[in-house]
Amino acid sequence: MCGIAGILYKDTDKSFNIGQSLVKMLDGCQHRGKDSTGFALYHKSTPGQLHLRFFVGDDDGTAAAIGRVRNILEEFGAVVVENETIGKTYRAVVEFDGDVQKFAYALEHGAKLISIGSSLDIIKDIGTAHDVDEAYHIGEHQGTHGIGHVRLATESDVKPEAAHPFWATGFADIAIVHNGQITNYWKMRRRLEQRGFEFRTENDSELIAVFLAEQLSRGIALETALEESIDILDGTFSFLVSTDTEIGYAKDRLAAKPMILYESDELIAIASEEVSLNRLFPGETLDTREPLPGSFSTWSKSI
Amino acid sequence: MVKVDLAKISVTEANERIRVAGENGEDVEVFNPDARHHIGVGLIHPINVRVNGSAGYFCAGLTDGPNFTIDGNVGWGVGDNMYQGSVVVSGNASAIPAVAIRGADIVIKGNIGSRAGQVMKAGTLCCGRNANFMAGYMMYGGRIIILGDSGERLGEDMTGGSIYLGGKIQSLGTDAKVVDLDSDELDSIRQFLDQYELPFNGSFQKVVNAGEHLRYKGIEERVRPMPFHTFSGTHAYWNAKIQEDIHIKSRTGRYRVRGYGAARLMPHLSDLAFRADVAATDDDDVLSKVNLRTVIGDKYGAKPLDLSMPVMIAPMSFGALSRSTKVAMALASSMSGISENTGEGGVLDAQREAADQLIFQCLAGRLGWNIRDMLRADALEIYISQGAKPGFGGQLMAKKVTEELAAIRGIPPGIDLRSPSRHPDVLGADDLAIKIEEFREATAYKIPISVKLGAGRIRDDIKIAMKVGFDFVELDGSQGSTGASSADVLEYVGVPTLAAIEGALNGLADIDCSGQLPIVLMGGVMDGIDAAKALALGADCTAVGTAAIIAGGCIACMQCHVGSCVVGIATQDPEHEKRYKVQQEALHVHHFLESMRWQIASIAHANGYDDVKQLNRNDLVALTPEAAEVTGLEYAPELREREQQRLPANWKYEFAVR
Numbered sequence: 001m002c003g004i005a006g007i008l009y010k011d012t013d014k015s016f017n018i019g020q021s022l023v024k025m026l027d028g029c030q031h032r033g034k035d036s037t038g039f040a041l042y043h044k045s046t047p048g049q050l051h052l053r054f055f056v057g058d059d060d061g062t063a064a065a066i067g068r069v070r071n072i073l074e075e076f077g078a079v080v081v082e083n084e085t086i087g088k089t090y091r092a093v094v095e096f097d098g099d100v101q102k103f104a105y106a107l108e109h110g111a112k113l114i115s116i117g118s119s120l121d122i123i124k125d126i127g128t129a130h131d132v133d134e135a136y137h138i139g140e141h142q143g144t145h146g147i148g149h150v151r152l153a154t155e156s157d158v159k160p161e162a163a164h165p166f167w168a169t170g171f172a173d174i175a176i177v178h179n180g181q182i183t184n185y186w187k188m189r190r191r192l193e194q195r196g197f198e199f200r201t202e203n204d205s206e207l208i209a210v211f212l213a214e215q216l217s218r219g220i221a222l223e224t225a226l227e228e229s230i231d232i233l234d235g236t237f238s239f240l241v242s243t244d245t246e247i248g249y250a251k252d253r254l255a256a257k258p259m260i261l262y263e264s265d266e267l268i269a270i271a272s273e274e275v276s277l278n279r280l281f282p283g284e285t286l287d288t289r290e291p292l293p294g295s296f297s298t299w300s301k302s303i
Numbered sequence: 304m305v306k307v308d309l310a311k312i313s314v315t316e317a318n319e320r321i322r323v324a325g326e327n328g329e330d331v332e333v334f335n336p337d338a339r340h341h342i343g344v345g346l347i348h349p350i351n352v353r354v355n356g357s358a359g360y361f362c363a364g365l366t367d368g369p370n371f372t373i374d375g376n377v378g379w380g381v382g383d384n385m386y387q388g389s390v391v392v393s394g395n396a397s398a399i400p401a402v403a404i405r406g407a408d409i410v411i412k413g414n415i416g417s418r419a420g421q422v423m424k425a426g427t428l429c430c431g432r433n434a435n436f437m438a439g440y441m442m443y444g445g446r447i448i449i450l451g452d453s454g455e456r457l458g459e460d461m462t463g464g465s466i467y468l469g470g471k472i473q474s475l476g477t478d479a480k481v482v483d484l485d486s487d488e489l490d491s492i493r494q495f496l497d498q499y500e501l502p503f504n505g506s507f508q509k510v511v512n513a514g515e516h517l518r519y520k521g522i523e524e525r526v527r528p529m530p531f532h533t534f535s536g537t538h539a540y541w542n543a544k545i546q547e548d549i550h551i552k553s554r555t556g557r558y559r560v561r562g563y564g565a566a567r568l569m570p571h572l573s574d575l576a577f578r579a580d581v582a583a584t585d586d587d588d589v590l591s592k593v594n595l596r597t598v599i600g601d602k603y604g605a606k607p608l609d610l611s612m613p614v615m616i617a618p619m620s621f622g623a624l625s626r627s628t629k630v631a632m633a634l635a636s637s638m639s640g641i642s643e644n645t646g647e648g649g650v651l652d653a654q655r656e657a658a659d660q661l662i663f664q665c666l667a668g669r670l671g672w673n674i675r676d677m678l679r680a681d682a683l684e685i686y687i688s689q690g691a692k693p694g695f696g697g698q699l700m701a702k703k704v705t706e707e708l709a710a711i712r713g714i715p716p717g718i719d720l721r722s723p724s725r726h727p728d729v730l731g732a733d734d735l736a737i738k739i740e741e742f743r744e745a746t747a748y749k750i751p752i753s754v755k756l757g758a759g760r761i762r763d764d765i766k767i768a769m770k771v772g773f774d775f776v777e778l779d780g781s782q783g784s785t786g787a788s789s790a791d792v793l794e795y796v797g798v799p800t801l802a803a804i805e806g807a808l809n810g811l812a813d814i815d816c817s818g819q820l821p822i823v824l825m826g827g828v829m830d831g832i833d834a835a836k837a838l839a840l841g842a843d844c845t846a847v848g849t850a851a852i853i854a855g856g857c858i859a860c861m862q863c864h865v866g867s868c869v870v871g872i873a874t875q876d877p878e879h880e881k882r883y884k885v886q887q888e889a890l891h892v893h894h895f896l897e898s899m900r901w902q903i904a905s906i907a908h909a910n911g912y913d914d915v916k917q918l919n920r921n922d923l924v925a926l927t928p929e930a931a932e933v934t935g936l937e938y939a940p941e942l943r944e945r946e947q948q949r950l951p952a953n954w955k956y957e958f959a960v961r
Contacts, residue, residue: 001732001767031340031740032733035770152732152770155763158814180731236730255417255436256730258379258397272733274338274378274397275359283310283335285356285375290397290416293436293454 001152002164003029003272004177004259006240007280008145008247010266012301015044019133019141021280022148025269026129028276032179033152036163037132038124040175040242041146045119048095049081050172053121054111055160056090066090068110076103087125087135088160089114101170105198108169112161117173119143119244124163144301145247147240149177156203166206168213169198173244176212178205179272180237180257188232208239216243226250226296240270248298255293262288268299310335314342318744325350325369338378340737343371345674345745349388360397360737361728363390365674365745379416380728382409383741384669385426391499398435401428402727403669404445405713410499417454420447421727422668423464424713431501437476439466439510441668441723443714448492450503458510462517463715466510467492469503478516484509517718518701519557534566534861548790558791560698562623562863562873563849564691564784564827569799571782572833574930575840575923576939576946581909593904594914597844599821600682600751600774603743607751607774608660608682611640612900613838613915617825617848618664618684618755618777620646622699622708623786623863624852626653627883628872631855633657634885635892639900642681644846647697647722649711650676664755665742667696668722670712674745682751682774683742685735687764688724690779690797690826691788693757696722698787702866705875736771753777753823758803765810768820775821777846778803782827784849786873787864800826801840801933808841831902838903839918840934847899854895855888 005025009016022039030037043051056065062085069090073080078094085091090111096103100116107113115122123136129150133139149164156162165175182188182204189199189207197210208229215225222243229250236256241248249270251259262269262277271277274288291297305324307317317333318341324331325348333354336342340359343352349368357375364383373381376394383399385407392400395413399421407426417436420428425445430438433451439458452470459476467484475481484507496503534544544566551559586592600607608615616636621629623646633654636643643658649671650663663680665672677683688694699720709716729735742752751774756764758780768776781797798806804824811817824842827849828834834845853859856870863873871883907915910922924939925931926946931938 001734003733031736152736152767154732154767155760179733253436255398260397273359274357274376275340278337278357282337283356285394288357288376288395290395290414290435293417 001033001154001181002177002179003032003150003276004147004179004238004240005029005149005269005271005276006145006147006177006242006247006249007267007269008299008301010268010301012144015142015144017139017141018042018143018146019138022146023129023133023138024279025271025276026148026150028279029271029273030128030150032272033150034128035153035158036124036126036151036160037129037149038122038151038163038165038177039132039138039146039148040115040120040122040165040167040177041138041141041143042117042119042173042242042244043121043141043143045244048097050078050094050096050100050116050118051121052092052094052107052116053114053123054090054107055088055114056085056111058088065111069107072107072110076106078103086137089123089136091121100172104170113169114161115167115175116170117244120167120173120175120242122165122167122175124149124165125160126158126163145242147175147177147242147247154181156201162201162203164205166201166203166209168206168210169200171213171217174209174213174216174241176205176209176239176241178208178237178239180239180252181235182207182233182237183235184233204235205239208233208237208241212241222246222248223296223298226298230294230296238272246298246300248296249291250296251291251293253294259291260288261291262286305329305331306334307331308334309337309339309342314339315744315748317342318344319747321346321352322747336375338376340378341741341744343369344741345678345747347674347678357394361741363388364741365677367674376413377411381411382407383728384672384674385409386673399727400430401426401447403672404428405673408495408499410501412501414451415449418727420445422723423447427495429495429499429501433470439464439479440476448495450501450505458512460516461510461512462718463512467507468510469505469507472508472510475510478513479510480513482509482511519560519719529861558789560700560787560864561790561793561861562784562786563793563859563861565781565794565797565799567794569781570801570927570930570933571799571827572801572836573829574801574925574927575836575934575936576926576942577836577839577906577910577922578924578939579910579922580945581906582945584905584909586905586908589904589908590901592913593907595900595904597915599823599844600753602751602774602821603748603772605749605751605774606681608642608662610642610660610844612903613844614639614834614896614899614903615642615662615823615844615846616644616851617783617846618644618646618662618686619848619852620648620697620786621651621654622646622648622703622712622875623697623873625868625871625874625880625883626651627880627885628852628855628888629654630657631883631885631889631892632851633661634889635851635855635896636660638889638893639896641896644684645671647671647686648708649673650680655679662753666722667724667726668712670714670722677742677746677750680750682753683746684753684755684777685726685729685738685742685773686755688757688759689755689785690757690781690783690800690803691785692792693759693797694724695788695792695796696724697785698722698864700787700864700866703875708875732767732771735767739772751775755779757783758798758800758806761798761803761806762810762813765807765820766814769811769814769816773820775823775843776807777823777825778807778842780804780824780826783825799933800824800828801930804837804840804842805934831899832906834899835903835906835918836923838915839920839922841920851892851895855892856883
């Protein structure tokens with residue numbers, strides 16, 4: 001149970017302060033959940049480079065975890081271009097052009113992998129938007145688009161890895177944030193596992209990421225995958241999905257979870273509540289709209 | 304004109320200023336609202352409030368009298384539960400505009416979100432453009448005017464009221480139909496549109512309830528009266544109760560409806576015992592030696608309930624019970640220095656006067672819910688579910704839905720009322736946090752807010768209750784009774800009280816919050832011994848419903864749902880109610896409560912304590928393997944014989960009648 005937010009700037013030539021925008025939007029709806037906060041931020045990509053982020057903790061085991069990751073990187077011939085240890089995570093930018101899924105599964109033996117992408121970087125931890133911003137300097141992130149999430153844990157644990165955004169391990173550059181509850185989780189999970197997809201948590205929201213990754217991996221367009229999700233997923237949901245070039249939403253047929261949308265020539269912003277949108281435009285009355293029940297849409301950077 | 308700038312002050316501070324302006328009869332203008340929630344909630348004076356920009360959730364909610372103008376959009380639940388007054392919104396409204404209104408004009412010039420007018424009872428909701436999914440869902444009265452098109456399932460399960468549609472009907476909901484409208488109605492609509500300057504030249508279609516779902520089909524006849532001990536007899540194969548169930552189903556072709564709770568044998572408080580031989584005490588003066596005072600509800604700074612002992616009267620509605628019974632319960636609660644609870648049916652003036660401390664319950668149907676009674680309550684309680692039928696709404700059969708009762712609840716008289724099971728504005732924990740905030744804003748953070756939870760997935764739910772900011776939890780197990788429910792639900796759906804408290808305590812321990820959320824345990828607490836066991840297990844307080852009713856004259860015939868209770872308790876029939884002697888039964892209930900006080904004090908004293916809060920799990924053992932398994936207490940079958948004499952003759956009752 002949560003609050004979600006997403007923003008995409010249409011101008012593809014420039015970078016925008018997406019980190020700061022998402023911190024503001026999530027702070028605006030923090031009342032929807034204070035257990036954890038997370039961000040999926042998309043930066044400009046450099047061909048041949050991958051961004052990796054791992055949970056390595058901030059304790060005695062941290063150095064060893066980073067050591068294990070470095071060994072695996074070496075094993076795969078990935079050259080570290082840039083790296084840092086920040087908060088509970090280790091971030092690295094590497095040069096790598098092999099099979100990303102195999103690479104990801106191997107890296108998980110080193111430490112808990114949070115995300116891989118040519119432009120995606122997922123940052124999530126326990127605490128509020130401001131807490132996570134302080135620990136990870138979210139506000140300094142420049143990029144083109146991103147999604148974020150505040151969480152009130154209802155069934156699964158409160159720990160960094162149970163925070164949103166989720167991704168489908170091994171599928172680069174796809175992230176989702178979800179508000180609601182998927183009630184056919186186990187049935188769908190078993191179906192996807194039979195097709196060789198792996199799950200890393202028991203959080204129902206991870207299912208959405210895996211489901212969409214499976215669709216996209218078969219060459220299905222994101223918009224079509226979202227349409228499919230409304231039929232296939234059971235329960236209540238308003239979710240946002242992002243890839244390296246797109247951002248999209250889907251909303252269940254009962255319209256049980258809120259979502260509100262603002263679009264201008266410059267940007268598209270989506271959030272659980274209008275109060276988050278107004279954080280970007282204080283003092284203004286926005287011409288917003290509420291997506292219809294059972295609807296979905298996508299926006300691409302290249303508009 | 305009072306100016307309030309939300310760029311400079313918090314909503315809480317703004318609401319305080321708006322309240323003061325209301326008292327002084329001054330109008331208010333709000334600047335920089337930026338879609339913040341709860342603007343102007345709880346206002347009970349007829350002033351004008353202008354909001355310059357978009358407002359968030361529950362703008363103008365829980366109000367009676369003011370006129371709001373909002374120059375922008377609004378979030379969920381604009382005008383929530385408004386009685387008199389108006390709200391005019393220039394932009395769009397998100398979900399459930401005009402939810403549960405009891406009067407008032409709510410005008411949205413743009414589009415409206417899903418479930419518009421859910422459980423509204425009176426007044427007008429008008430939408431200038433298009434409506435969304437399930438407009439008029441479960442509405443009980445009033446009218447919705449939509450100048451554009453409807454969404455899907457228009458008028459889904461509406462019970463009363465009318466929907467007038469200027470555009471296309473996308474699809475009709477269950478039990479809704481299109482009928483002709485007469486010229487008077489049309490005139491009234493035109494007048495309304497003129498008043499709010501909404502130009503419209505088209506024609507209207509009218510949608511009303513089709514009446515297929517208002518009443519149960521087939522009258523349920525009782526085969527023969529059966530006392531509770533026979534009814535709950537579980538040893539006999541094809542026993543009398545099972546036969547009776549089958550007889551009834553063979554006549555109606557559906558599940559049986561009855562009162563009371565689960566009658567199956569399941570592990571209960573009576574399967575636990577104190578290690579110490581508490582019956583051996585012969586001290587005449589235990590009451591002066593043990594502190595029983597229980598203060599509950601001040602976790603977030605509200606004025607707490609101050610109980611003379613850890614016992615409350617459990618929530619029971621005026622509706623399920625007669626007015627006389629509710630007044631007797633209120634009187635008894637005051638005589639014993641504890642609290643009374645309204646249950647679903649709203650506050651009766653006589654009950655409010657008689658009860659020193661009254662908890663006001665808010666249910667999904669918002670039947671009898673209103674700001675004025677909120678402000679005169681001592682605590683509020685958001686009902687999520689009850690132990691007897693977790694996940695289900697209440698049932699009140701037609702015979703009990705009298706003119707008076709229907710007026711208080713704002714529903715059509717004479718229907719088989721099936722209350723909704725789900726709050727219109729609480730579809731998740733996130734929404735619940737916002738709802739609690741609305742109540743706190745409306746009552747200036749002065750009144751404790753609790754939650755009634757019928758144990759289901761309690762280990763998860765208690766964590767939510769902890770996180771979203773309740774002051775305390777009323778936790779109910781399946782041995783708790785109800786006025787009417789499907790017998791199959793009563794027997795097979797709930798979680799036993801013992802398992803409920805264990806799940807709750809474990810849930811709080813999971814998130815390192817043990818002891819941080821007071822728990823009031825109820826559901827088959829029969830006397831002070833059960834109460835003491837509940838407290839030792841980890842509850843902070845207990846509540847008695849059925850036991851109090853029995854003390855006040857109930858003969859446990861379990862015909863509560865029928866409405867012709869022979870002792871005048873579970874009835875709205877004045878002839879039957881006459882049999883109930885309020886003062887006398889109030890005294891009986893009081894005497895019973897005092898016996899509980901004496902028992903709780905004696906047990907605490909026998910365990911060597913001078914404060915009831917010192918009772919703890921180490922004082923208890925389990926007498927059956929099942930109870931040991933559920934609770935994790937030591938299994939001590941050797942104590943079974945001693946415990947078979949539940950109320951030894953040498954136990955003395957000492958009570959002072961005030």
